[in-house]
Amino acid sequence: MPITITEVELSLTRLDLVHEFETSSHRKSHLDHILIRATASDGTVGWGECASPSDPYYCGESTWSCWHILSEYLVPLLLGRPWETPRDAARHTAAVSGNNFARAGLEMACWDLYGKTRGAPLADLLGGTAERIAAGVSLGIEPTVDQLLEQVSRHVGDGYRRVKLKIRPGWDIEPVRAVRAAFPGIALQVDANTAYIPGQSDLLTALDGFGLLMIEQPYAEDDLLSHAELAARLDTAVCLDESITSVPVLRTALRLGAADVVNIKVSRLGGLHPAKAVHDVCAEAGVPVWCGGMHEFGIGRAANLALAALPGFTLPSDVSGSDKYYRRDIVSPPIRAVDGLVEVPRALPGIGVTVEEHVVAEHTLRTWTGAVDRTNEGSRP
Numbered sequence: 370m371p372i373t374i375t376e377v378e379l380s381l382t383r384l385d386l387v388h389e390f391e392t393s394s395h396r397k398s399h400l401d402h403i404l405i406r407a408t409a410s411d412g413t414v415g416w417g418e419c420a421s422p423s424d425p426y427y428c429g430e431s432t433w434s435c436w437h438i439l440s441e442y443l444v445p446l447l448l449g450r451p452w453e454t455p456r457d458a459a460r461h462t463a464a465v466s467g468n469n470f471a472r473a474g475l476e477m478a479c480w481d482l483y484g485k486t487r488g489a490p491l492a493d494l495l496g497g498t499a500e501r502i503a504a505g506v507s508l509g510i511e512p513t514v515d516q517l518l519e520q521v522s523r524h525v526g527d528g529y530r531r532v533k534l535k536i537r538p539g540w541d542i543e544p545v546r547a548v549r550a551a552f553p554g555i556a557l558q559v560d561a562n563t564a565y566i567p568g569q570s571d572l573l574t575a576l577d578g579f580g581l582l583m584i585e586q587p588y589a590e591d592d593l594l595s596h597a598e599l600a601a602r603l604d605t606a607v608c609l610d611e612s613i614t615s616v617p618v619l620r621t622a623l624r625l626g627a628a629d630v631v632n633i634k635v636s637r638l639g640g641l642h643p644a645k646a647v648h649d650v651c652a653e654a655g656v657p658v659w660c661g662g663m664h665e666f667g668i669g670r671a672a673n674l675a676l677a678a679l680p681g682f683t684l685p686s687d688v689s690g691s692d693k694y695y696r697r698d699i700v701s702p703p704i705r706a707v708d709g710l711v712e713v714p715r716a717l718p719g720i721g722v723t724v725e726e727h728v729v730a731e732h733t734l735r736t737w738t739g740a741v742d743r744t745n746e747g748s749r750p
Contacts, residue, residue, distance in 0.1 A: 371451035376739070380733045380736050382401070383400070385695070386695070401734070402420050402432075403474060417473075418668040419439065419475075420473075420474070420663035427663075439471050439474070446462045447462055458479040459476055473641075477668070480672070495641065495675055496645075497677075499679075502677045502710065503709060503710060505529055506532055508534055517544055518548065522551075525552060531582065532556070533559065563590060566588065567595040570602070586609060587599065609622055609627065611637070613638070616646050620650065623651075628656065630659070633651075644676055648681045659686055661686070670691060671722045674713045674714060
């Protein structure tokens with residue numbers, strides 16, 4: 370039976386981080402994500418999360434650009450228009466170019482609705498088979514190496530099976546050397562978030578002797594040739610993140626030899642369907658993949674776990690327990706890691722968790738509502 374969305378509410382929701390997080394571009398103490406509550410004509414409610422960065426450092430999108438695109442374009446294009454599958458729903462908004470983070474949040478709400486109307490969990494609808502996902506942690510740049518070692522020690526003690534360190538020029542060789550010396554047996558990788566230029570390849574080559582799983586996104590997202598040249602020089606695998614924005618870009622990167630490994634992020638790719646398509650291409654090509662994240666709240670985290678249940682995800686994900694980042698999440702049951710494993714939510718249809726709407730309300734900064742039977746209302750940036 371077709372699904373028709375008759376109302377969408379956007380909530381700009383803020384959660385404080387347990388521990389400040391610094392990448393090569395900025396430091397943050399809280400996160401603002403846009404939560405999307407979509408109501409169908411039969412009263413069923415689906416939830417999505419737009420996990421865009423607040424500022425345009427990781428990519429060209431930001432919280433405010435996503436709010437604008439969702440409220441002015443994507444939501445109005447979808448309201449009142451019936452669809453059979455989330456892919457059909459995405460076709461209604463196809464006239465909008467780019468804006469993958471905004472697009473992914475709305476598509477996630479459609480998948481949640483789709484699962485609820487069919488009585489099936491999201492993981493099963495996507496073709497996921499895993500019951501639990503091996504989880505790693507992503508650790509930011511710390512003021513000192515000793516403080517970084519304290520963070521690594523705490524998370525290894527919690528049972529996490531892989532540690533990822535953020536690096537940048539000046540914070541690379543020494544922290545990696547210290548962590549490897551203190552924890553010789555852990556699975557360790559690094560993430561540069563495009564912080565290097567090709568002329569600094571010697572710094573990256575110097576990381577080759579530390580037994581890393583991979584070096585993630587050292588160069589600019591559009592510089593596939595330099596990534597291919599680096600991959601040819603290194604024994605360590607080169608992983609692409611920011612570069613992989615679509616299946617055509619992925620195919621180009623693979624043909625050039627620019628990606629030994631691919632980080633798949635739902636938000637960066639514009640939704641669960643395109644993320645699954647990237648997984649399928651990599652599986653066919655024999656390229657290992659893992660599920661990255663944008664420090665999602667419980668809604669997006671549950672969706673990531675459903676995606677990571679697909680058989681091609683053979684490396685530990687970034688989908689750790691919510692308690693690593695937030696004192697109180699917005700879903701129940703809470704997403705937790707036990708001995709480094711996170712259970713794929715299947716107890717309920719759709720994304721598999723219940724959104725605690727009173728908790729959302731307590732942390733919401735502004736709202737906007739669009740509906741088919743009244744003028745769009747609410748607060749705009």
